[in-house]
Amino acid sequence: MLQIEDLSVKTGDKVILKDIHLYIDKGESHVLFGPNGAGKSTLLNTILGNPKYEVVRGNIYFKGHDITDMPMYERAKLGIGISYQSPPALSGVRLNTLLESITTKEMNRINEMAEKLNIKHFYERDVNVGFSGGEVKRSELLQIYAQNPDLIMFDEPDSGVDVENVELLGGIINHLLDKDKKPSERHKSGLIITHLGYILNFMDVDKAHVLYDGVIACSGSPNEILPEIIKNGYERCVACSRNKKCVVGK
Secondary structure, three states, rough: EEEEEEEEEEEEEEEEEEEEHHHHHOOOOEEEOOOOOOHHHHHHHHHHHHOOEEEEEEEEOOOOOOOOOOOOOHHHHEEEEOOOOOOOOEEEEEOOOOOOOHHHOOOHHHHHHHOOOHHHOOOOEEEEOOOOOHHHHHHHHHHHHHHHOOOOEEEEOOOOOOOHHHHHEEEEEEEHHHOOOOHOOOOOOEEOOOOHHHHHHHOOOOEEEEEEOEEEEEOHHHHHHHHHHHOOHHHHHHHHHOOOHHHHHH
């Protein structure tokens, strides 16, 4: 689904990502850990095609297409979607109007998902205007559901929300990524950024990566990497990377 080879990225004069290699198969979900400023959001924005970020080396392939120089709208048409950490408020744009303009599904299915997310009563309100943190996240997931992308990226879906909302969001993300289906029937892939890992208590991921100082320092089982991060921070992953022993739980 997604293949990133030898990717280095800069914004302005500063190189943020260095020599990134990442492969996500169809039906797989990967989680990306890392401290603030490590380059996690930069990676998602680069995959999305945000022109603020310049690829200085390497390539990005999506479903067999080289999208390295492709504009954002063409990547979206191919099937890449994102749930932002802090999306803007859209004054004058009602949520139901936005959903009707972007959906690839029948509106009755959108309404059913809106009921599950407890967001349908916000249809007549302007998008994200006066929404709480949890309401913004639920609105983002409803928009993603309407767009129906093949690769879904989530930028810290558990930040700024309470435990009850995290559990709800985790369950819906599982559904969006086909985790309620047999592995052979899963067609959606995901890349999730989480800083604290709370949402992993309520959803399933196949592989974890640690991004540190612009490089992938460690990859392996999320069930082994997350407890290590909680216990020792990112120090072991960095030491592991320097010693060229970068796979945990293999």
